[in-house]
Amino acid sequence: xxxxxxxxxxxxxxxxxxxxxxxxxxxxxxxxxxxxxxxxxxxxxxxxxxxxxxxxxxxxxxxxxxxxxxxx
Amino acid sequence: xxxxxxxxxxxxxxxxxxxxxxxxxxxxxxxxxxxxxxxxxxxxxxxxxxxxxxxxxxxxxxxxxxxxxxxxxxxxxxxxxxxxxxxxxxxxxxxxxxxxxxxxxxxxxxxxxxxxxxxxxxxxxxxxxxxxxxxxxxxxxxxxxxxxxxxxxxxxxxxxxxxxxxxxxxxxxxxxxxxxxxxxxxxxxxxxxxxxxxxxxxxxxxxxxxxxxxxxxxxxxxxxxxxxxxxxxxxxxxxxxxxxxxxxxxxxxxxxxxxxxxxxxxxxxxxxxxxxxxxxxxxxxxxxxxxxxxxxxxxxxxxxxxxxxxxxxxxxxxxxxxxxxxxxxxxxxxxxxxxxxxxxxxxxxxxxxxxxxxxxxxxx
Numbered sequence: 326x327x328x329x330x331x332x333x334x335x336x337x338x339x340x341x342x343x344x345x346x347x348x349x350x351x352x353x354x355x356x357x358x359x360x361x362x363x364x365x366x367x368x369x370x371x372x373x374x375x376x377x378x379x380x381x382x383x384x385x386x387x388x389x390x391x392x393x394x395x396x397x
Numbered sequence: 398x399x400x401x402x403x404x405x406x407x408x409x410x411x412x413x414x415x416x417x418x419x420x421x422x423x424x425x426x427x428x429x430x431x432x433x434x435x436x437x438x439x440x441x442x443x444x445x446x447x448x449x450x451x452x453x454x455x456x457x458x459x460x461x462x463x464x465x466x467x468x469x470x471x472x473x474x475x476x477x478x479x480x481x482x483x484x485x486x487x488x489x490x491x492x493x494x495x496x497x498x499x500x501x502x503x504x505x506x507x508x509x510x511x512x513x514x515x516x517x518x519x520x521x522x523x524x525x526x527x528x529x530x531x532x533x534x535x536x537x538x539x540x541x542x543x544x545x546x547x548x549x550x551x552x553x554x555x556x557x558x559x560x561x562x563x564x565x566x567x568x569x570x571x572x573x574x575x576x577x578x579x580x581x582x583x584x585x586x587x588x589x590x591x592x593x594x595x596x597x598x599x600x601x602x603x604x605x606x607x608x609x610x611x612x613x614x615x616x617x618x619x620x621x622x623x624x625x626x627x628x629x630x631x632x633x634x635x636x637x638x639x640x641x642x643x644x645x646x647x648x649x650x651x652x653x654x655x656x657x658x659x660x661x662x663x664x665x666x667x668x669x670x671x672x673x674x675x676x677x678x679x680x681x682x683x684x685x686x687x688x689x690x691x692x693x694x695x696x697x698x699x700x701x702x703x704x705x706x707x708x709x710x711x712x713x714x715x716x717x718x719x720x721x722x723x724x725x726x727x728x729x730x731x732x733x734x735x736x737x738x739x740x741x742x743x744x745x746x747x748x749x750x751x752x753x754x755x756x757x758x759x760x761x
Binding site: 333334335336337338339341342345361362363364367368371372375388 | 406478480482484487542543547548549550551552553620625628629632633635637691692705707
């Protein structure tokens with residue numbers, strides 16, 4: 326069961342801040358982040374990787390993206 | 398195309414974009430733009446306010462094609478890479494007010510973050526106080542961000558909403574072609590043109606426009622942002638955008654050296670003064686306003702180009718803010734701060750604190 330972070334419609338740096346909050350709470354597992362701009366997609370992926378999480382997939386969904394990050 | 402997309406988001410991509418701006422900005426100065434002002438988003442938007450008569454300071458009136466190019470270059474990149482996305486509704490009035498006070502703060506210092514960096518790269522030591530102020534203002538902004546400050550969600554909207562600012566810029570360009578500058582005349586049709594001062598100094602229209610388009614294009618691709626550079630470094634210890642900023646300063650410094658535009662010192666620097674405290678506090682105000690609005694003035698233009706209606710409102714706030722700054726004598730000059738610049742800076746800081754403290758609602 327993965328945690329979902331809905332950052333749609335929020336601009337920089339909110340999506341990254343929200344992702345970081347979840348990363349702090351969970352030392353491992355799977356987090357799904359919903360964003361709606363390319364910039365947020367890049368920023369969230371870059372931030373997750375810098376914290377040692379792996380970007381498992383980025384899927385286009387509706388008007389935005391669903392980013393899945395994992396750490397085992 | 399995919400590879401190009403990845404390149405601009407990479408570290409070398411952002412360094413390349415910083416270097417690109419770092420070469421072109423001093424060259425624009427060489428080709429006619431004012432001293433250490435090859436590119437200055439705040440000053441150039443202020444000149445646009447002057448060109449259309451929103452402020453009537455005779456020395457700062459010119460329809461700067463660089464600004465038009467920034468928005469349209471970003472629009473072209475966003476359309477080409479399918480990133481144009483019309484959106485709005487994230488506290489537009491707040492963004493307008495932040496834009497207006499960001500402009501007032503920037504004009505107390507005499508430059509946006511881009512110009513602060515270019516002033517430093519040209520040897521103007523006073524820029525150090527402005528940059529220190531910028532970082533301090535952004536740091537205050539990150540405290541608000543950490544405590545939950547946000548302006549709420551934007552929503553997808555009609556495509557035409559995203560087109561309004563680019564179309565406005567296109568309209569400005571058309572006006573410039575219909576009413577071109579006439580030698581020795583302060584007015585051409587409905588547009589004002591400076592006969593002396595910084596507003597009278599400009600590179601040829603076509604060159605300014607082409608450089609603006611090119612910078613707008615690569616900045617949209619790379620998300621170049623001077624405020625974000627410091628914010629991400631403070632907030633996340635992430636240096637991605639900072640590499641771009643550093644690259645801009647270093648390359649602009651060497652370009653200035655090569656073309657003979659590096660003049661180290663504090664006094665008699667072009668369009669600058671030595672009032673350290675107000676150079677610092679003006680930029681504290683601007684930095685805080687940029688941090689609360691989520692982007693430096695350049696970034697707001699690029700966002701507006703890719704359909705962000707809220708960023709467009711920030712841009713309009715800056716242009717109107719420039720009107721107030723000069724009509725109310727808030728802007729500084731080479732002799733020092735304006736008669737009411739100090740009061741405006743303090744009021745601006747209080748307004749930003751009010752916004753920061755009261756807009757920390759949980760995101761729905």
